[in-house]
Each structure stands twice: as structure tokens, then as C-alpha cells.
Amino acid sequence: MKRLLRVLSVACIAAAPMLLPATAAAQFAKPEDAVKYRQSALTVMSSHFGRIAPVVRGQQPYDAAQVKADVAIVAMMSKLPWSAFGPGTEGGGAKPAVWSDNARFKQGQERLHGDIDKLVAAADTGDLAQVRTAYGAVAASCKACHDNFRNR
Amino acid sequence: MKRLLRVLSVACIAAAPMLLPATAAAQFAKPEDAVKYRQSALTVMSSHFGRIAPVVRGQQPYDAAQVKADVAIVAMMSKLPWSAFGPGTEGGGAKPAVWSDNARFKQGQERLHGDIDKLVAAADTGDLAQVRTAYGAVAASCKACHDNFRNR
Numbered sequence: 001m002k003r004l005l006r007v008l009s010v011a012c013i014a015a016a017p018m019l020l021p022a023t024a025a026a027q028f029a030k031p032e033d034a035v036k037y038r039q040s041a042l043t044v045m046s047s048h049f050g051r052i053a054p055v056v057r058g059q060q061p062y063d064a065a066q067v068k069a070d071v072a073i074v075a076m077m078s079k080l081p082w083s084a085f086g087p088g089t090e091g092g093g094a095k096p097a098v099w100s101d102n103a104r105f106k107q108g109q110e111r112l113h114g115d116i117d118k119l120v121a122a123a124d125t126g127d128l129a130q131v132r133t134a135y136g137a138v139a140a141s142c143k144a145c146h147d148n149f150r151n152r
Numbered sequence: 153m154k155r156l157l158r159v160l161s162v163a164c165i166a167a168a169p170m171l172l173p174a175t176a177a178a179q180f181a182k183p184e185d186a187v188k189y190r191q192s193a194l195t196v197m198s199s200h201f202g203r204i205a206p207v208v209r210g211q212q213p214y215d216a217a218q219v220k221a222d223v224a225i226v227a228m229m230s231k232l233p234w235s236a237f238g239p240g241t242e243g244g245g246a247k248p249a250v251w252s253d254n255a256r257f258k259q260g261q262e263r264l265h266g267d268i269d270k271l272v273a274a275a276d277t278g279d280l281a282q283v284r285t286a287y288g289a290v291a292a293s294c295k296a297c298h299d300n301f302r303n304r
Contacts, residue, residue, distance in 0.1 A: 027203060037199050040192035044232065047189050051179060076228055080196065 027083065035092035038084035045077035049138070056132040064126040071116075071123040074138075078116050082109050098149050108145040115141045180236065187244035190236035197229035201290070208284040216278040223268075223275040226290075230268050234261050250301050260297040267293045 028034040048070040054060040055067060085098055085105070098105050115138045122134035180186040200222040206212040207219060237250055237257070250257050267290045274286035 027199070033199075036195055040195035040199075043188055043192035044196060044229075047179070047185075047192075073228065073232075076225065077196075080225070 028089075031089045034084040034086065034089040038081035039092060041077045041080040041084075045074050045081075048073040048077070049142070052131075052135060056128070056135045062128045062131075064123070067131060068123045071119055075116050075120050078112055082106075093151050095149050095151055101148075105145075105149055108141070108149065112138070112141045112145065180238075180241075183241045186236040186238065186241040190233035190241075191244060193229045193232040193236075197226050197233075200225040200229070201294075204283075204287060208280070208287045214280045214283075216275070219283060220275045223271055227268050227272050230264055234258075245303050247301050247303055253300075257297075257301055260293070260301065264290070264293045264297065 028037065051070050052067055055062050085094065087099065090096065090099060115134070119131070119134040119138050122130040125131075180189065203222050204219055207214050237246065239251065242248065242251060267286070271283070271286040271290050274282040277283075
């Protein structure tokens with residue numbers, strides 16, 4: 001057991017922490033690990049957010065429990081990517097503005113979190129009209145940030 | 153933090169019903185989307201599981217709330233990848249045995265879920281010794297499945 005844990009953790013505490021700030025260094029052994037991690041969290045977020053789209057468009061019946069489950073995954077994923085945009089992790093589809101205009105990037109995260117809080121609350125009500133409104137606000141929040149900070 | 157944990161627990165309880173194979177086709181427009189999705193969920197799971205490794209090895213102090221948060225992310229992610237291994241999504245590092253010996257692959261998922269349930273319970277106790285034991289069981293479960301179903 002101990003040996004297995006040692007083998008597993010070697011991979012997690014590997015080289016090159018100097019390129020990253022202290023907290024990020026503990027989380028990511030290499031800059032490319034940070035890029036892969038943030039892209040992965042955003043991929044999962046996008047997938048579950050996208051599953052709600054046909055529902056709010058009226059193309060699929062509204063299954064409140066299903067939407068709530070997807071929203072919960074979106075909410076969790078929305079907390080994760082930002083710690084992986086530390087200094088030395090440039091690239092991976094992110095525009096240089098992430099680092100050169102970091103205050104604005106952080107404002108975008110705060111806006112997203114506020115909008116997602118409202119989507120969580122809307123999904124809790126089980127009222128499709130409320131979900132639709134809150135969904136649109138999150139979608140606009142995603143788009144604003146992508147326009148400013150993501151390469152096409 | 154309370155809000156995050158609440159969101160996490162709701163999702164963990166609610167995520168299971170949507171992972172039926174019948175819905176898989178509707179979730180992914182293309183096979184490569186399924187591959188990217190499952191790899192992303194596994195990447196996020198692996199990252200947060202790995203963050204606990206130095207704690208159970210005694211190389212980092214035990215922050216019970218942090219471990220609980222990481223375990224909650226591991227638990228949520230552990231529900232997601234399997235619906236994305238449907239027919240026609242071969243490849244992406246997965247061995248053909250995922251499809252040719254699918255019953256065994258599903259047994260591996262069940263074992264993982266059982267072991268992660270125990271890790272969640274252990275993290276709730278705030279007792280590092282219990283976390284260490286449960287962590288080792290999950291690590292062994294990961295390894296067994298990787299040995300059989302993932303290309304190196």
C-alpha cells in the first residue's frame with residue numbers, strides 16, 4: 001500500500017515547479033499540466049452546459065432533475081480552471097490578455113460565478129422560464145470572456 | 153465553501169441517472185467529442201486525486217476541508233466518463249478490451265464507485281488514518297482498471 005502511494009505521488013510532485021507560483025506549483029508539476037487541467041475542466045463544463053441548450057430552446061422536454069444535475073456539474077467546474085492560469089502557463093488557446101489584463105480576466109470570473117449562482121437557484125425552482133433566463137445570462141458571460149480571452 | 157459543498161453533494165447524488173447508455177448518443181455529436189469529454193473528466197479526477205497524495209504520505213499537513221473538497225471533485229468526476237465509452241468511440245488511449253470485455257470494464261467502474269464512496273466517508277470523518285486507507289483502495293482500483301483497459 002505504502003509503496004503504491006509512493007509510486008503514485010512521485011508523478012504528482014515531479015519537476016519544474018519554479019515556473020509556477022507557490023500554490024499553482026503544488027497543483028501542477030509542469031505548465032502543460034496546468035493547461036491540460038484548465039482545458040479539461042472547461043471541456044466538462046461546456047459539455048454539461050451545452051446539454052441544457054436544447055431544453056431552454058424547447059427542442060427537448062424539460063427534465064428538472066436532469067437540468068439540476070447538469071447545472072451542478074457546471075457550477076463545480078466553473079470554480080476550477082482559474083487557478084491554472086498562473087504565470088508561466090501562457091498559451092493553450094488563451095490570449096495574452098489573460099496575463100496582461102488579469103484584473104479584467106478576474107472580473108469575468110466573478111461575473112460568471114454570479115451568473116452561475118443564479119442558474120443554480122433557477123434550476124432549484126424547477127421553473128423552466130427562470131432556467132431559460134438564467135441560462136442566457138451564463139451563456140452571455142461565457143461569450144464575453146471568450147471574446148476577450150480565448151483565441152478562435 | 154458551504155455553498156460549494158452543497159452544490160457538490162447535490163450533483164453527486166443526482167448525476168447517476170443521466171449516465172445511461174441510451175442518452176449517450178444525444179450527449180456527443182461526434183465520437184471525438186466523447187473521447188475528449190471522457191479524457192477531460194479523467195484528467196480533472198486525476199489532478200484532484202493526486203493533490204491528496206502528498207497529504208496521505210505525510211509530506212503536506214492534513215487540511216481536512218481541502219481534502220474533502222478534492223474528494224468531492226473526484227467523486228463527481230468518477231461518475232462522468234463511462235457514458236462516453238459507447239460503441240463507435242474506440243481509441244483515445246482506451247484498449248479494445250473496454251468494448252470486447254465490457255462487463256469487466258463495468259465491474260471496474262462499480263469497484264471504483266464503491267471505493268470512492270468509502271473515501272468520501274473517510275474524508276467526512278476528518279481522520280487522516282481513515283483517509284489514508286480509503287485513498288489507497290481507490291488508488292489500487294484506478295491502477296487495476298488502467299492495467300486492463302488503458303494503453304500506456
